[in-house]
Amino acid sequence: MHGPILTALLYNAALLLAMVLVFELASSRYRLDASRGTQMLTGGVLGLISIGVMMAPFDFAPGIVFDTRSVILAMSGLFFGALPTIVAAAIAAAYRFALGGGGAWTGVFVIVAAGAIGYAWRLRCSGSLAEVRGRELYALGLAVHLTMLALMMTLPTGAGPGVIAAIGLPVMFVHPLATATLGMLLANRLRRDRSERELQRSEALYRSLVDSLPQNIFRYDREGRLTFANRVFQQTIGRSEAELMGISVYSLAPPDLAQHYRSIDAEVLASGEPVSLTGTHPSTRTGELVHVEIVKSPIRAPDGTIEGIQCAVTDVTERREAEARVHRLAYYDTLTGLPNRSLLTDRLAQNLAAQRRAPSVEALMLLNIDRFKIVNDARGYRAGDALLKAFAERLQDLLRSGDTLARMIGDEFAILLPDVSGRADRASRRALTVAEKIHAELRRPLLIDGEEFAVSASIGITLFPDENGEDSPEAVLRRADTALHRAKAGTDQTAFFDTVMGESATQSFRVERDLRHALAHDELCLHLQSLIHPERGTIGAEVLVRWKHPVFGLLYPNAFVPIAEESTLIVELGSWVLTEACALIAVEARAGRELRLSVNISPRQFRQRDFVPRLKTLLAESGAAPRQLTLEITEGLFLHEIDEITARMNELAALGVRFSIDDFGTGYSSLAYLKRLPIHELKIDKSFIQDAPDDPNDAALVETILSVARHLQLDVVAEGVETEEQAAFLSRRASVIHQGYLYDRPEAAERWLERWRQV
Template sequence: MLRLRFSTLILFLLPALIVLGIVVTLSVFAMNEYVQQKERNQKIVEQTVEDLQKTIGFIESVGQQYSRLNDLLIATNKGQLSHAEAYLIHSKMVDKLSVTESQLINVKKQLTLLNELDIPLDTWQKTFNNFKNFSLMASDMVVIDPRTSKNYIDAAQAEYFKFVDESNTLSKLLTKYTNETYELSNQKLEESLNSIYLLGISGLIFALIVAIISASKLSSYLQIILVSLRELAAFKQEVPKLDAIKKMVKHTRGELKHLGTAVLKFKQTLELNKQEEARIFKLAFFDDLTQLPNMQSLKKDLQQHLTNAQNHQLNGILIKLNINRFKVFNNALGYDFGDRILVEVTERLKNFASENSQLYRGSSDEFFILIDPLEIEEDALQSLLQETITQIKNLFSSPFEIDNESLMLSCNQGLIAFPTDLQNSPTEIIRDAMIALHNSKELGSNQAVIFESQLSKQITDSFELQKDLEKAISDNSLEFYLQSQIHSKESLPRAEALIRWNHPQRGWIRPDIFIKLAEQSHLIIEIDKWMLSQVCQFIAEQKTLGKELHISVNISGHHFSHPNFIEHIQTIFAQTKVDPTLLTLELTENVFLNDFGAVVSKMQHLKAFGVRFSIDDFGTGYSSLSYLKRLPMDEIKIDRAFIKNITHDKEDQTLVKAVFEMAKTFNLEVVAEGVETAAQEATLKSLGNPIIQGFLYAKPIEHSQWLAELDT
């Protein structure tokens, strides 16, 4: 955190520090220039003074030469000097004037460098040269001809005075130049100092401005971050886009970029969480295959509709639909094909659903339609229910084209208008729609039932009856009956075992009623096991008495598909010590549609024990020559529906004849059940060689009574 704060502070001050650094660098450079300028000015002043001093010294030297020349003349006139002394002095003057001339040349060169001065150096040099020449001529002639020498000395004096005048002018100019140079130097130094001060103040002001701008920019960035965090913390429906912070991250570096990136990562995390919530919500409230709302959505919406209907005296409608024969198609053509059926049915049903209704997916092949509550009279409500039934049936009137298969589908409907009373709940309404659907199935395919209160009573009665059935199985109070099967070419007694139940309070319960109840629960397996045990025990007991009987027993498809079916059969065989060759197991065609390979495997396993197999109710299910060819069957039973009108219905005769021919092809026996008249028997025998079962020869009777009649 300290690193973050320090880095952010550095980031904030960096522009100002850069500007300040530039200002300091420029100030140092300016100060260095100031010092160098001062040194240069000082050198110029010193050089000028030195030149002035040299000039003055040179003038003094010339003056000394002039004085010596004058002294030489006086001494000569007075006779104080010999010729030798005079020439010696002359020689020294020559040397001295030569040195002085060299000094003049040097001074002139130095002064020539001062371009700013308009100095007549040539004139000055000329007067000196004239003075030198006249002085040399005077010193040379002083001993020989003092008068002539005097003339030269006067000429030299005149030139000396000119030289002095020129020298004075030069001195004044040098003095003036020195003063001006000094003043100019001080002025430049002062200007340099002022420039340094101005540069420093300007730099500080500029650095302050940059710092303020940077602070403002940093503040705006921090404001963007804070606003973005506030938006992320406050969002409810959709995660904010945060375009500002995206732009900030793109144009910044360092900690600000890291902060912005962290905020965007936080946003991304929220988006992922939102997506995950949406996915979980979809899984919880929508069906993955059809994309329809599921049962959880139905319960939630139904609760709202129910509350609305109860509070405002409105009536809503819930419809439960079930696709007929879906399991057959699903098993025969594959689960993928079954899914396609569900999707196509969904599209059809969407044509019914409107703004006032909603379609839902239930379990497996079930759908729900919820119609919004509306204010409607009872008669109009009943008309609306009937109209709804018709509209839904019409949706299935045309075939479904799926993967080059043309299928005619239908559905059963269970409808309920709600609320029925103030104690309704969504679960109760769904249950009542299910009750109505269940009752529609009892009426057949493509039927619809509107829920009424007595239907609920029927369900309650069925539940109570189911509990009594479970008790009857455990108490061993069921009974098995036998109905003889007459074979014209076989002497071995044959019969089909049929179960009966004499309820202690309700009396005899029809088999179709309690068998259907048992099929809806696990009880059918217990009934199968009980019945098979009774029959095997009966066969085994009679064989020990020297009587061989061949008995057929119906096996439920639920039981046959149970993983432990073979184990159940083998246990009963072991317990009863029955001869399996005297037993026929009757299976309906729908059994072969589940897992055909497993069905064949189980049948072959039991065939190894000698068990015979029969296809019950042949022709009413998904009949196929392909499975007849592969199944280890021994007989087929023609359903009573084809026997009832066989004496006058040509189509039934044709179908039955085809069954006989097919059975002959596969070497199968044929049992005709439900034969009640001699005319039916005669027609059957004209078509083939059937085993007759029906009221024509025998009704189902209690097994002990059947045995007694067999003896007589």
């Protein structure tokens, strides 16, 4: 009897699998974890499939039938969950009950038990059902159908043992296999659902990313037919993606470029490697020329074959324009449009490198407009800028195409004469010829806004490379600058750098280097010279710096201060002097003595942004009283940024710091700034004092200064008082503070203070 039973069960199982396959194909558009309505619909379909298999059962006895409904309900519980299984079980149970017979209730129990066991198995699974294994499904089939055989004992009239004996072996052979087979199909469906969702997410993410990029990104097949276009590309072309799909990408390019792009694409398809290129072509929408960067990459199918090309086109027009602007700002002067110092230095370095390969002698010229500052001060910056532009245009007309004219800074220009000659004498003559042409051409006035300006220039020339053939741009510029300073001793002059000038420059460099060492190793010291009031006697002193040089002995300021003023070293030197002076004031104050000191401050030091806060900190930390400190400044400080200078002076004057105008009358003298600035004192330069008793002109100048001071209620200090006649001349005219060799010479601060304390 087992043969017919087995055949019937195999037929039923085949029917089950065929019906499930039909369900799989029909429901392929729905996910297994869809909405509640879809789940109920799925349960209904599963119930109908259960009815279908029950319509072709194996009839064991009247009212007792066997089929594969248990397989369906178990798989429903495992893969579809509670709601579809309840719906399917209800439909299947109703149909089985409607069939009637002695095994109706047992059939219902089997339906319910199969669904429940399948759902319990679902809850037991810790991982994804898509990864369930065949042996686990087979075990589920065994559990369900052993339970089904056990439920046969509920058949009426004691038919259970006979039924189990008759069908037990075929059932346990066919149904677990059918369960495992059906389970594998459904697990495969889950895996496919998961893959489809991941693919959809990937495609959505790719689309989102590609649409958010600023590049034009599109794909096309091997024939050039568009298959994808991002939002930027659609906007660039002016068509929607639907309009673009299928058209030839080459039809969107200008005809002369289309063939070029075809050849590039052929290379990509043949090599399988990406290709990058740049180009300039008219915009599809506006017709304006745009700069683009293009990357073409092959698109590979899963089997590795190339099925098309992805192209990313970036409009770099703005970036190129910005780079050009940055380059121009970095290497060109904004006023004249000429190369600036950076570009000149770069070209100088290139020429020096070329000279190492092919020896030659070339020339560098530095030019400075004579008395340019007078024009700038008298006519304003706008006229000064116009003069600089006209001067540059005049020079440019004199030069060859290979020469470089550059604006260095302010009114200083440079001319690089490349490949002048292989011999120094010829190179010198050529450079001198150019210099003379410049002098001659500048004798014609420059016309600016209808007004003629007569200008001349000082020119410094150096040849390079040096005698050793080893040179650097910095060294060449330094030599040319040295020559320029020599030329500026007059006006409309040209000077060459020579050995003597070179030795002088070397000496200055050594002084600067040694002075830095002196500041760091306590080689400087203070000297003081008395300030004498005719009635009150010594009222203070001027602070003077000396250098205790380890080789040359005691050096006076004229040996090193001018060199320091050409660099930032003057700021360090001035800070040291201020610090020492405040320390002296504080020491005497603690002893109950008020010491008034005058300290010279260079314009460069005063213009430092942190000068005022640093001086405030110094006064606070040292304990020096601000009213005991006088800062001696020169009139050159007032030539630039007068508003800023005024604000700084007022801030210090509010603390009690006094200001004295040193060498008054020798520089930019103006009654306007005397009224505007917090000035407390004028110092008459010794050049006026020396001949004042005998020279009517000097006497008149001194009397004028004294009159101004009296009306503005300013103190007056006379420098360089060396004779009784000079002292008497001053005393007859005003109450003037005297300073000079008549009273004492500058001496070391310790000795001066010792003598002062005794007085």
